[in-house]
Amino acid sequence: MRESLSLLLIEDDVSLNEELGIFLSDFFDTIDSCGSAEEAYAKYLTSSYDLVITDIQLPNQNGLSLVEKIKKKNPSQMVIVISAYKEVDYFLKSIDLGIYSFLTKPFDSQLLINTMIKATNQLRNQKSKPDSSLVYLHEGVSFDMKTKALHVNEMQQELTTKEELLLYILVKNANTFVRNEQLAQTIWQSDEVNNSTLRALVKRLRDKLGYDECIINLKNRGYKLTAHLS
DSSP: OOOOOEEEEEOSOHHHHHHHHHHHTTTOSEEEEESSHHHHHHHHHHSOOSEEEEESOOSSSOHHHHHHHHHHHOTTOEEEEEESOOOHHHHHHHHHTTOSEEEESSOOHHHHHHHHHHHHHHHHHHHHSOOTTEEEEETTEEEETTTOOEEETTEEEOOOHHHHHHHHHHHHTTTSOBOHHHHHHHHHSOSOOOHHHHHHHHHHHHHHHOSTTSEEEETTTEEEEOOOOO
16 A cells, blocks of 8 residues: 655745646645745644645745744755745755755756655655654654654644653653653753742643643652553
8 A cells, every 4th residue: 555645835826836736646645735934834833744845935934944944843854945046045055954856947847757756755665664763652642752743643743942852851761750850950951940840841741742641740759751652
C-alpha cells in the first residue's frame, strides 16, 4: 500500500494556486492551500505536512521568512521555494535555510514533474522506515525527540521553549522520577527555582498532553512522565 502524503501550498495568485493544486493532487493525498504566510503558519502549527511549497513574494510577509520560522520549528521539514525572481540572493538565502529545491516561474513542466517525483519518492522512503526519534507516549500522543514536536490526535501542539525542554527531559527519563533540581538546572540553568514556577510549567504541559496522570509529582522525588513507550 502506498504511503499517503500531505502538502502545504502557499501561493497568493489565486489562479496559479488552483492550477498547482490540481497538478499536485496527482502526487499528494491531502493539500492545504493558503494565500498568505500568516494563514500558512497558523495551519502549520496545528497540522503536520510532508512537504511545504511556498512562493517568495507574499502579501505582508516574505515567503523566506515563513520558511525560516518553519525550519526553526521543525529543522527536518522538506520545503520547496518557488519564485518569479531569479536573483542570486534569493537562491542563496534559500540554500542557507536548507530548502529541498528552488523553482522559478514560469515553470518548466518537465522539471516540475521530475522534482515532484524525486521529492515524493524520498518522502515515501522516509515514511516506510521506522523513525527512532519519534516516541509514542500514549494512544494518539507522540513526541519527536529530534524536532521537539508534540502531536496529540494528529494535531501539533504549540510548545514554548521551556515546555519543550521539560517534555524532552521527562521523555528521556520516562517512567522514572526526575528531581526538581535537575529540571531547574536543565530548563532555567539554575538550581534555585521557585517550586510554584515549576508547578505552573508542569500544569501547562499536562494540559497539552491531555491524558490522565501523564505527569506525576511525588514530594522529595520530583516529577515522572508516565508513558507506554513504543
